Amino acid sequence: MDKQLITLRVNGEVHELAIPVHKTLLEVLREDLHLTGTKHGCELGECGTCTVLVDGQPVLSCLALAVEWQHRDIVTVEGLADGPRPHPLQQAFAELGAAQCGYCIPGTLLTAKALLDHNPRPTRQEIKEALSGNLCRCTGYIKIIEAVERAAQRMAAQTAFAESAAR
Amino acid sequence: MADKTPFSIVGKPLPKVDAWAKCAGETIYADDLNLPRMLYGKLLRSPHPHAIIKRMDTRRARALPGVHAVITGEDLPIKFGILPVSQDEEALAREKVRYIGDPVAAVAAVDEETAEEALKLIDVEYEPLPAITSIDEALAQSENRIHEYNKVGNIQKAVALEFGDVEEGFAEADYIREDIFFYQGSTHLPMEQHAAVAAYGPDGKLTLWSSTQTPHYVHRALAKVLEMPPSHIRVIATPVGGGFGGKSDPFSHEIVAAKLSMLTGRPVKITLTREEVFYAHRGRHPVLMWVKTGVKRDGAITAMHFKTFLDGGAYGSYGVASTYYTGALQTVTYKIPRYKFEGMRVFTNKPPCGPKRGHGTPQPRYALEVHLDKIAEDLGLDPVDMRRRHLVDENSLTVNWLRITTCSLKACIDKVIEASGFRQKFRRLPFGKGVGFACSSYLSGAGLPIYWNHMPHSGVQIKIDRGGGVAVFCGSIDIGQGSDSILAYVVAEILGIRPEDIRVVTADTDLTPVDLGSYSSRVTVMTGNAAMEAAEKLKDLLLTVAGEKLEVPKNRLVAVDRRIFDAEDPERSISFVEAVQLAEARFGTLGSVGSYKPPESPGKYKGSGVGPSPSYSYTACVAQVDVDPETGLVTVEKIWIAHDIGRSINPLLVEGQVEGSVYMGLGEALMEEQVFRKGLHKIPSMLEYKSPTTLEMCDVETFIIEKPDPHGPFGAKEVGQGPLLPVPPAVANAVYDAVGVRIDEVPITPEKVLKAxxxxxRGEDGRYGPSRIPDVAFPAPTTVDVPPEWQPAIVAEGTS
Amino acid sequence: MLRLPPFTYYAPARIEDAVKILADYGPDAMVVAGGTDLYPNMKRRQFEPKIIVGLRQIRELHRINGDAKTGVTIGACVTLAEVSQHPAILASYRGLARAAGLVANPQIRHMGTLGGNLCVDTRCNYYDQTLFWRQALGYCLKKDGAICPVAPGSQRCWAVTSTDTAPVIIALRATLRLVSPRGERLVAASDFYRDDGIHYLNKEADEILTEILLPPIDGLKTTYWKLRRRGSFDFPVLGVAVALAQEGERCRDVRIVTGGVNSRPMEMTEAERILIGERITPDLIERVAQAVYRPVKALDNTDFVPLYRKKMAPVFVKRALRELLGWPIQETPDGHTSAAG
Incomplete structure (x- = not known):
């Protein structure tokens, strides 16, 4: 079995690993880096549960070869918080009960982060479109969408505050 | 919502106690466990729907490097099953396989890939038998038996109950209508695939971590099959990544992981693939239904006769209970003075069906609510008024002896009718747009346990630390519904502290008192009551010492915000921590227990065990749809739904359960199908089994109707399952309002709408649905004396 | 966890190197771009190549050049998300942007590429299943079996073309650039597909699709309509691409191409003939739409019952044309209109 030395940058940390080339990013994150916050629901790209960010865009880690995504900026749910401070999305999801069983939440949070990073004030329809690749069986998505809206408002307020403070 | 309650925690939209971990990705689900020296298990499954196992040879698999154990049915010969009456499952099939996916052998190896390779090296010789894949085939091929233990052919269970003389009731009717409906099977599709890790130690003790809704029942099944004392087995239910009923049975992979660990002396993990989850199933039964109802001109029901035929799949699972449930709850919404129910579950060579959200009741509820909609139209009555006029009374018994306590269905109806503008829309919207209405009810926990016993259904222990920290121990398992949080809220409310002061320890058979599990919407009511009892005992100790210290009578003391104070002079107070230390000095180590057992059911007939509950929740629903007459495509634009919860302990969680139920109801109403071709699952994948995305989910306006029920903690009733029930019939009725066709079969797909x-x-009947039921005799009904209020003379007076 | 079978992986930086690796290893090697089609198929053991040649590192495959006047050239590894959002494509080749934007879901559009979507494997619910499932079935003609369970009497494979972008590319009269050890060749998009579920592309195993060349738009308006159960995730089980050029009230040119039915995208030439050169009226649109019913072949191997998919073809063609004409999508007695699919 071909093993290859690879370099992955995950949540800002650089990891050097010797892995079989046919391992997916999902498997490497969970089994080699023990970052089990990234979940899996089908391993075929059919549910969105394993979503992580690569260079700020949501991708399915179950369909990504780890060797193909070296030297890119990978973010998992473990990398969302700012030290002990939850990301505004995490805060809003917790406050509004957007996580029921919680299993789809890591992937959903990351997809939502990509949305807000590119579109800080999305409409409800834009949120639905952006999250349409993340299945959730518990919530009916309603609290999830509301939480994204709340986080967007807070982040916008923070940005406005930071900008006014900088002036 | 304005705060009118006397509570400081109850009724507040607080975050769940596990919310932060879940949003940080820190929650450890079963497949996230990784123990030193852990092996990986895989199950070999039958590729035949029905076959005799002629020969099995595992030698080549054993010889593969990296393989540590290979087992077959001979290693686990004892049968098990969730219900005592249907102990018909083997962890690994021994003589015969009964569905494609039935496990026959298992391997433990150093990694999943090696285990997978080893499975290919197990030689199994099958002798295929004819496969039975439908209700009709099951009834026609009575000699080709799937099981031997049931009495007749492939009929696992046939029940017949008659409450009062229905023929007499039909004779009194002004109008009688019969209808036939079919409700397709569907599966839970939890996002988390089932997983279990077993670790057997040199001390002869076994620990199993599993994604299960019923750790107590898994504990019992393991003890039975492994022939070990239960005291040497510890079952820990890990946080469940979605259950919906699909993780309520003891499963093959749990028992196999345990056995493989015992044989290898190493931890063993088995995680099912998504395809295997479709085979594990235990989902919604496909049910064919026939209903006949007699009514007076004003829509008052004089009699109802209901027949159900359940396609059960290959094993018993909860099926006997499911069968009764298809007939039990018709009576708890509208007054039905005479009622006859005949139900039948057949075995087929498909994955076993079982309990899915609403367990056996969404199918008849769909039939009933569409049937009533048709009756209202036939009689020229308003479908809302017709129902609303004949609702059950509070504090009454139904004709089948179910005890109604509180019922706020009328308030629910009024709320959704007003909010949706139903009266301005019904039969008045342009062609293609429509509104539909339906009601429902569900139990707040099954009145009886799954195995016969007199012990509590739920137990809670509380210990208090000198620093004021409170630990709550309970066997309940949080499957996302928030049961851990409910324990914290209830105890915090009573002790006058904050939920964050409480550590909740749950679902560990070594550490926590038994709770029967997260099924039948029982957890808030039962663990809540048990927690209240335990907390009240401790509060009494704390108030005793506080009263002495403050020189205030105990009954004047109030515990709120981590203080205990005199209600008449709030300045006179001590802190919670001080009270705790005084109490420990006075009484010794502080701890207490509480337990809960539902009230005994008044029904005493055979079959009366299914249906009773401490209380019933009620739901009313209006759906608004757009139907594209050219494509048949149904878009649900909005759902208005009001739910009688009794008391909302946390409105956020209640809304979440309502919204999730609406979602799952819409999936079943519009697109979800667990379907087979010659016994082979047609679409065992997340892509082809259609689970609605954000784009299919409609807006939902939820109304929480509160009127405390005497049997619930702070008056709470259930919410996890009931709100699913009215959604499919409301959608079906709305489709009729939109384009004038009746879709008497769920799911309501564009193909069916277009055909109708x-x-x-063409001038034919604008209907899509089944036209016949099997010509099969039910046993003579057990005739049950009706409660006094339903004795004919009294009924006559009541309706005159 | 479903896992990939082992293989050796190459990530050449130049097309020539990729071509050479393919030539060296022959049928044991497969190329991968986004991986969203190949990897699931490999996990289900529909393919078990010993060599994978990743195209992601080849810079020139990621470029978009040109404009509506001169034509636009799109590298095969441009992602579907980029295609759907690119200003020039959005402005002038709207049907392509729309088709790309309707593929699967947002994550897959960030990974999957235009080249990959054009080459996406034909699909069939007897074929897109795990090894275990296919073994229980007894396999099928497309992989390891002797008969096609969809139509056991027939000698061919009926797997369905499932690319969203190909119908639009064909309607645009695009050209594809293929590179192999023998050099490069240009092939008309319409000639790229074959009516065979197994050998569904006119592409040799050692050829790599490198570029998609869109001709100048020349007054064409394009759209794409897609039938599927859900608004996300699902492959098309009927796709309709229409390109229309008007001259006053008359139709100067029209191309109508279906996908998601048959084994290849089909140009509906009979329907086109009815419309070209004629004054466009609602009745004529209706006739055009009806003309697509007969050539559409739908069998019971995807979501939706086959007859329904066939019946929807005229409806979708009609709606696509009405959309391009700026008419209400749907005419009903009360003027009720419905949104695009």
Whole structure:
């Protein structure tokens, strides 16, 4: 079995690993880096549960070869918080009960982060479109969408505050 | 919502106690466990729907490097099953396989890939038998038996109950209508695939971590099959990544992981693939239904006769209970003075069906609510008024002896009718747009346990630390519904502290008192009551010492915000921590227990065990749809739904359960199908089994109707399952309002709508649905004396 | 966890190197771009190549050049998300942007590429299943079996073309650039597909699709309509691409191409003939739409019952044309209109 030395940058940390080339990013994150916050629901790209960010865009880690995504900026749910401070999305999801069983939440949070990073004030329809690749069986998505809206408002307020403070 | 309650925690939209971990990705689900020296298990499954196992040879698999154990049915010969009456499952099939996916052998190896390779090296010789894949085939091929233990052919269970003389009731009717409906099977599709890790130690003790809704029942099954004392087995239910009923049975992979660990002396993990989850199933039964109802001109029901035929799949699972449930709850919404129910579950060579959200009741509820909609139209009555006029009374018994306590269905109806503008829309919207209405009810926990015993259904222990920290121990398992949080809220409310002061320890058979599990919407009511009892005992100790210290009578003391104070002079107070230390000095180590057992059911007939509950929740629902007459495509634009919760302990969680139920109801109403071709699952994948995305989910306006029920903690009733029930019939009724065709079969797909529209255009019946039920005799019904209020003379007086 | 079978992986930086690796290893090697089609198929053991040649590192495959006047050239590894959002494509080749934007879901559009979507494997619910499932079935003609369970009497494979972008590319009269050890060749998009579920592309195993060349738009308006159960995730089980050029009230040119039915995208030439050169009226649109019913072949191997998919073809063609004409999508007695699919 071909093993290859690879370099992955995950949540800002650089990891050097010797892995079989046919391992997916999902498997490497969970089994080699023990970052089990990234979940899996089908391993075929059919549910969105394993979503992580690569260079700020949501991708399915179950369909990504780890060797193909070296030297890119990978973010998992473990990398969302700012030290002990939850990301505004995490805060809003917790406050509004957007996580029921919680299993789809890591992937959903990351997809939502990509949305807000590119579109800080999305409409409800834009949120639905952006999250349409993340299945959730518990919530009916309603609290999830509301939480994204709340986080967007807070982040916008923070940005406005930071900008006014900088002036 | 304005705060009118006397509570400081109850009724507040607080975050769940596990919310932060879940949003940080820190929650450890079963497949996230990784123990030193852990092996990986895989199950070999039958590729035949029905076959005799002629020969099995595992030698080549054993010889593969990296393989540590290979087992077959001979290693686990004892049968098990969730219900005592249907102990018909083997962890690994021994003589015969009964569905494609039935496990026959298992391997433990150093990694999943090696285990997978080893499975290919197990030689199994099968002798295929004819496969039975439908209700009709099951009834026709009575000699080709799937099981031997049931009495007749492939009929696992046939029940017949008659409450009062229905023929007499039909004779009194002004109008009688019969209808036939079919509700397709569907599966839970939890996002988390089932997983279990077993670790057997040199001390002869076994620990199993599993994604299960019923750790107590898994504990019992393991003890039975492994022939070990239960005291040497510890079952820990890990946080469940979605259950919906699909993780309520003891499963093959749990028992196999345990056995493989015992044989290898190493931890063993088995995680099912998504495809295997479709085979594990235990989902919604496909049910064919026939209903006949007699009514007076004003819509008052004089009698109802209901027949159900359940396609059960290959094993018993909860099926006997499911069968009774298809007939039990018709009576708890509208007054039905005479009622006859005949139900039948057949075995087929498909994955076993079982309990899915609403367990056996969404199918008849769909039939009933569409049937009533048709009756209202036939009689020229308003479908809302007709129902609303004949609702059950509070504090009454139904004709089948179910005890109604509180019922706020009328308030629910009024709320959704007003909010949706139903009266301005019904039969008045342009062609293609429509509104539909339906009601429902569900139990707040099954009145009886799954195995016969007199012990509590739920137990809670509380210990208090000198620093004021409170630990709550309970066997309940949080499957996302928030049961851990409910324990914290209830105890915090009573002790006058904050939920964050409480550590909740749950679902560990070594550490926590038994709770029967997260099924039948029982957890808030039962663990809540048990927690209240335990907390009240401790509060009494704390108030005793506080009263002495403050020189205030105990009954004047109030515990709120981590203080205990005199209600008449709030300045006179001590802190919670001080009270705790005084109490420990006075009484010794502080701890207490509480337990809960539902009230005994008044029904005493055979079959009366299914249906009773401490209380019933009620739901009313209006759906607004757009139907594209050219494509048949149904878009649900909005759902208005009001739910009688009794008391909302946390409105956020209640809304979440309502919204999730609406979602799952819409999936079943519009697109989800667990379907087979010659016994082979047609679409065992997340892509082809259609689970609605954000784009299919409609807006939902939820109304929480509160009127405390005497049997619930702070008056709470259930919410996890009931709100699913009215959604499919409300959608079906709305489709009729929109384009004038009746879709008497769920799911309501564009194909069916278009066919019905085409039929209507040809001048035929604008309907899609089944036209016949099997010609099969039910046993003579058990005739049950009706409660006094339903004795004919009194009924006559009541309706005159 | 479903896992990939082992293989050796190459990530050449130049097309020539990729071509050479393919030539060296022959049928044991497969190329991968986004991986969203190949990897699931490999996990289900529909393919078990010993060599994978990743195209992601080849810079020139990621470029978009040109404009509506001169034509636009799109590298095969441009992602579907980029295609759907690119200003020039959005402005002038709207049907392509729309088709790309309707593929699967947002994550897959960030990974999957235009080249990959054009080459996406034909699909069939007897074929897109795990090894275990296919073994229980007894396999099928497309992989390891002797008969096609969809139509056991027939000698061919009926797997369905499932690319969203190909119908639009064909309607645009695009050209594809293929590179192999023998050099490069240009092939008309319409000639790229074959009516065979197994050998569904006119592409040799050692050829790599490198570029998609869109001709100048020349007054064409394009759209794409897609039938599927859900608004996300699902492959098309009927796709309709229409390109229309008007001259006053008359139709100067029209191309109508279906996908998601048959084994290849089909140009509906009979329907086109009815419309070209004629004054466009609602009745004529209706006739055009009806003309697509007969050539559409739908069998019971995807979501939706086959007859329904066939019946929807005229409806979708009609709606696509009405959309391009700026008419209400749907005419009903009360003027009720419905949104695009």
């Amino acid at each position: 529209l085409e039929a209507k255009a």
